[in-house]
Amino acid sequence: MKPSNVLVLPGWQNSGPTHWQTLWEQRHGYRRVEQHDWMRPLRGDWIARLEDVVLGCDEPPVLVAHSLGCILVAAWAGVSRNAQRVKAALLVAPGDVERVEIREQLPSWVPIPLAPLPFRSVLLASRNDPYCSFERARGFAQAWGSQCIDHGDSGHINADAGLGSWPEGHVLLQDLMT
Structure with a gap:
């Protein structure tokens, strides 16, 4: 698979210079x-x-x-006639936009689509994510037909979690790419 066909979907406010998504783009040429x-x-x-x-x-x-970006994948897959073109998705730390404090700031993102995704997907959830409870993330995985992986106490699985280039996450991505 060409690196340009690995599409990086950051969340609200984008992914900064030390976020694993940015590091993967720099190291592997993803887009x-x-x-x-x-x-x-x-x-x-x-x-x-x-x-x-x-x-x-x-x-x-x-x-x-x-x-x-995870909510974007579910929303896009629910309306696109081209969702079957996607090979797979790695969904990391979905943000629960239906939480009151987030919904008020992102009103166009409610409700969260809960239909099965028409492609293989793996969802990683943290037990202490400030933007989505583990139970809620597990519910998204079940609704979307995603394999759910418990990533322990990793916060929002972002730069603040101290993951660096997050090699174990990249191994999961490589599995999805094959």
């Missing part, structure tokens, strides 16, 4: 799906952008989503 507005994300705009990028891939892409 970030750039959104028009990282600070005030609109679901319809993000879905349209993902659709454009998926249609531009010359082979079935693998999606690498973090936080709001």
